[in-house]
Amino acid sequence: MELNTQEEALLKEHLHKFSLEEKGPPIRSGLDELDAFFLKRGGVHYGKIIEWGAPVGRCGRFMILRFLRDLHESVVWIHGQKEELQVYAPAWAQRGIDLRLFYFIRSRNPLPELRPLFLEPAFKVIVMDCPERLSPGDWSFISSKVRENKQLLFVLRPFFLSTKRGNPLVSWRVNCWLRPKEGKYCLNFLKGGEGKIEIPMSRVRDT
């Protein structure tokens, strides 16, 4: 059956409405150019996984906080960085994070150590910061659970991701770093709308 243009537009509108009702509006960072990139693949929604390449010392984590600051959902940040580093709460609050909704736990092997976090949606957002080992079995477990429980998962890597090895279970693979000389954040999308964007540092901080 062929549809005329009017019917096609109507169907598109219905489908769009249906998908919004199902998923809710996309989670935005508030930075138009960045959100546009994510919207190319339907936008950031609960049930998705984002792999984020952010080597330490290069400020790549600040950009993640842009997505989390207006969520009004409880977030657990699994901190797997070096032992000698601890969370500095005022910097998080300064970036607009509501510390009442943010929980931290230290683990380098979230699976199997923190398995219960993935078994029920007590936390709508999970950030795995520098997990040491994630086997293919772990990936398939977390991806099915995240979908089932409608959780949003960020997996932060302490290195730049490359295109040599892909990850079919994540929706986006992004490298993020700050170029202090130019005062710009650089984002390189390896999966989910390939391309590069640069955002002035002042906009990330102030908007």
Next chain:
Amino acid sequence: MSVISLKHYLKRGQALPSYLGIKGSLEPDEAFALGSRVMQWSEEILLIDLSNVYNYWKWAAQGEELLPFFERKLKELFGETQLQFCFAHHPFQAVLNLKQQEESFTCLGTPQGDLYFRQQDFRYWESALEEFGKHIPSKELAEFRKNIGRFNRFLERMKINRPFDILNIKQDSLERRFGKWLGRVWSWVFKGFEKVKPEPLQGDLFQTNFSSFDISFPWQGTLLKEMPFIKRFLDHPLIEWEHMCEPLVEDMNKLLKEYRELRQERVTRINWVVTLESLEEKSCSIIFRNPHSLLDDAPKFETFLFQAYYSYLSMMKEIEAREDNLDFPIRMATVGWRLEVQESLRTAHLNEDLLSGSVSSSRMEMENKLPLSLQSFGLRPSFFPEVSFGPREDEYLGEKLPWLAASKRKPLFIFNKIEPLVLEGNYKKTFLERVSTIWWHGAEPELGDRDYYLIEDNEGIMWWAFQEPTGGWFKHGLFS
């Protein structure tokens, strides 16, 4: 004696102290309505550790401040009685306060409670120390008593009447002169009055403190009068955890059926005594960070199984390490066990159905399932990074704090220890902010003037570092 009409309020951002002392004639069993850890200190004083039930009461208070909530709760539970109550940061503080307390209710951390406690006299120490002697190992008692005598003579000679008059005496110097117990007592008295620094996140799995409990204090918990228990002899030895789950769940269902009162209780500790193939009995403590309802966990007992698994795993690791050189199978088989409920909070007086679910209730449940506790932070009014935050307390200061705007470039993670930084080779430094001494709070050598910089090394890694007026550089954080 009338029940409180005095206005009590905690200082800004301060949490309710973790210990409650009750003076008067009260059976320990009645105290389990308030907490699951109860100690009979003396004939007339009971101590309750509230640290492991704190989150539960916060949830039960449904947004009400905990101090007025407890004032009301104590009236509801015990009516207009002759009992006296004292909230304190340490059990020994509660004992000391109750010795001289005239009001029916006091709370350290409130301006009034602190003022009252600061004015305490050494006269009341005598009976408190005498009672304390009953809780230390008997072989140390004679020495302890001798030291008390020497300490009293010292106070008399120096004409010192109040402990808060000699704040500059340190625990170790007192320990050297009057023995370890008096040194410890000295440090307990000032607990909560010192400056608090944030604790780093816990590192090792299973190395978790389940409460703020002071292990140097000889706490002798009162067990439940009738401890619900169940025993099992397995038909055949079991090695795999998966095979043990089914009989364990079966036993927990039986336990709940046989002891109906457990349905109205929230358990905090179950002792699981495992009998191994070698007939050795090993004790695994199944501890819930927050009071746990077995009724809600039934019939699958998922939360119970998680904590039992962590405890079993850590016990097995210990055995494997011990018997590393022996030719045993990889894991020792289990032939039976005994499960006994050792600590529980009696919540029969509460209608929990009326309490609406909230973030904190789901957090409590999740914490009971995890091997580590979740940490959350609150902000404190200070420009100095080390003291500008701590474990989250009742009041959220958030963006109300003006100093957050001082410099917008702060790292998300800082180092646990501030270490000297040697600046060599090519680096770029950008000035961020200056932090000045809080001179009006008195001299604090470790919190002197600092100029904070962003240091970018030749590999492009950005550090948060400061320079002292003397010129020394220190590494404080990492922009990650």
